[in-house]
Amino acid sequence: MSASHARRAAVTGIGVVAPNGTSTDAFWKATREGVSVIDPITREGCEGMPLRVAGQVRDFDPPSAIEERYLVQTDRFTHFAMAAADRALEEAGLGRADTDAAPFSVGVVTAAGSGGGEFGQRELQQLWGKGSRFVGPYQSIAWFYAASTGQISIRGGFKGPCGVIAADEAGGLDALAHAARGVRRGTDVIVAGATEAPLAPYSMVCQLGYEELSTVAEPDRAYRPFTSAACGFVPAEGGAMVVVEAEESARDRGAPVRALVAGHAATFTGASRWEESRQGLARAIQGALEEAGCAPEEIDVVFADALGVPEADRAEVLALADALGPHAGRVPVTAPKTGVGRGLAAAAVLDVAAAVLAMEQGVLPPTPNVFDVCHDLDLVTGRARATETRTALVLSRGLMGSNSALVLRRGAADAS
Amino acid sequence: MSERITVEELAGLMKKAAGITVAPEDLQQLSDSGFDSFGLDSLGLLGIVGELENRYGTPMPPDAEKCKTPRQFLDLVNSALLAGA
Numbered sequence: 156m157s158a159s160h161a162r163r164a165a166v167t168g169i170g171v172v173a174p175n176g177t178s179t180d181a182f183w184k185a186t187r188e189g190v191s192v193i194d195p196i197t198r199e200g201c202e203g204m205p206l207r208v209a210g211q212v213r214d215f216d217p218p219s220a221i222e223e224r225y226l227v228q229t230d231r232f233t234h235f236a237m238a239a240a241d242r243a244l245e246e247a248g249l250g251r252a253d254t255d256a257a258p259f260s261v262g263v264v265t266a267a268g269s270g271g272g273e274f275g276q277r278e279l280q281q282l283w284g285k286g287s288r289f290v291g292p293y294q295s296i297a298w299f300y301a302a303s304t305g306q307i308s309i310r311g312g313f314k315g316p317c318g319v320i321a322a323d324e325a326g327g328l329d330a331l332a333h334a335a336r337g338v339r340r341g342t343d344v345i346v347a348g349a350t351e352a353p354l355a356p357y358s359m360v361c362q363l364g365y366e367e368l369s370t371v372a373e374p375d376r377a378y379r380p381f382t383s384a385a386c387g388f389v390p391a392e393g394g395a396m397v398v399v400e401a402e403e404s405a406r407d408r409g410a411p412v413r414a415l416v417a418g419h420a421a422t423f424t425g426a427s428r429w430e431e432s433r434q435g436l437a438r439a440i441q442g443a444l445e446e447a448g449c450a451p452e453e454i455d456v457v458f459a460d461a462l463g464v465p466e467a468d469r470a471e472v473l474a475l476a477d478a479l480g481p482h483a484g485r486v487p488v489t490a491p492k493t494g495v496g497r498g499l500a501a502a503a504v505l506d507v508a509a510a511v512l513a514m515e516q517g518v519l520p521p522t523p524n525v526f527d528v529c530h531d532l533d534l535v536t537g538r539a540r541a542t543e544t545r546t547a548l549v550l551s552r553g554l555m556g557s558n559s560a561l562v563l564r565r566g567a568a569d570a571s
Numbered sequence: 572m573s574e575r576i577t578v579e580e581l582a583g584l585m586k587k588a589a590g591i592t593v594a595p596e597d598l599q600q601l602s603d604s605g606f607d608s609f610g611l612d613s614l615g616l617l618g619i620v621g622e623l624e625n626r627y628g629t630p631m632p633p634d635a636e637k638c639k640t641p642r643q644f645l646d647l648v649n650s651a652l653l654a655g656a
Contacts, residue, residue: 228615
């Protein structure tokens with residue numbers, strides 16, 4: 156295995172466990188059609204809180220996807236991650252025999268912003284209800300951000316470089332960038348992404364202090380970024396894992412190169428300082444374009460962060476103008492997450508999944524529930540838009556102040 | 572209080588604490604095999620020790636969580652329970 160500067164990082168498989176679909180096909184169909192699945196939170200213990208609606212993964216049965224010994228030692232967010240990783244590897248055509256043949260060539264990188272709240276709450280209730288002797292040992296690993304990376308690598312027998320990104324919501328994009336760097340440095344395959352399960356009572360209470368959280372109870376009115384009715388964001392669970400692989404090794408084994416992770420940059424501008432995020436996000440976009448060797452005019456679609464807070468939305472629009480110049484007023488922008496909610500670090504990874512599929516299909520998915528855009532932005536609303544798409548820019552910001560931008564190139568078209 | 576932990580009970584504890592399904596007959600027959608060969612890791616064994624301590628209301632020997640095989644483990648905890656009875 157030789158590392159060289161010429162190695163390029165490709166996306167060869169996508170695994171999705173999202174509120175609008177627990178397979179890549181179902182997710183894409185719902186995303187393309189602009190189906191909104193945000194609905195009232197019905198999970199036990201979550202009723203009667205000021206946060207009323209969310210994107211919930213209802214069509215996922217953990218025991219049918221994950222072996223019991225891994226289920227008992229992991230939280231719901233790791234169940235999502237393990238299932239999504241399985242699907243991504245399957246899509247990439249990498250079976251257990253392939254990865255077992257070269258275990259040191261396969262690594263894992265995940266990001267998380269919420270951790271294992273449901274598992275943690277259960278064990279903390281044991282602690283305060285019965286005493287420390289009744290806390291299970293797996294509490295020591297299950298609720299930490301690092302759990303999904305560890306369990307995916309153990310379960311799959313992967314011994315390559317592993318990492319965990321704890322960088323706020325924008326960490327989802329950073330995880331993919333970290334994976335791409337790992338591939339450029341010489342690892343053939345890195346399973347990367349983010350999943351979240353922030354809808355347990357304890358995790359919900361942790362979020363209630365965020366002013367940016369939407370407390371609107373009507374599912375179709377709760378999350379409407381870039382409009383004068385913007386009233387915050389709706390959270391979600393689920394996420395996606397992708398197989399990031401050396402383009403060369405993918406082509407050698409005949410796997411389709413679906414996209415290339417071409418450029419990334421990240422900045423930090425402070426918690427809830429949305430006006431300042433303009434500068435940080437613009438800098439991240441410029442850095443990502445630079446690394447990708449991409450001119451602003453080459454960007455065919457932007458997957459926006461779309462926080463849904465007027466000040467933040469305005470900062471994002473201005474950041475696009477700062478970084479892309481006049482092209483910012485022409486390039487189609489979309490935010491499919493308005494139909495499923497923001498899954499913290501997972502939100503932008505779902506956007507990456509949608510961006511890869513959009514480039515493959517030549518269709519830009521719409522922004523559900525958003526109609527009257529009050530910014531100078533060509534937002535894709537109503538229905539999907541058919542258009543040739545070679546290069547996508549995905550943006551993400553976190554409530555704690557992280558800003559990231561990722562540039563993706565279509566696989567087949569960029570074989571030069 | 573039962574003074575002896577049987578292979579059946581150990582199999583039940585492995586299921587409860589670590590999600591591992593193993594037939595008691597197999598556990599008996601393979602009682603000199605490492606716990607890892609059943610898929611039980613050190614945290615899983617620690618959970619079994621904690622479960623027993625809660626069940627019997629008495630601490631288990633410090634070495635219980637370091638046992639490598641089912642036979643070693645059962646011998647150790649059963650002799651401790653016998654001595655404590």
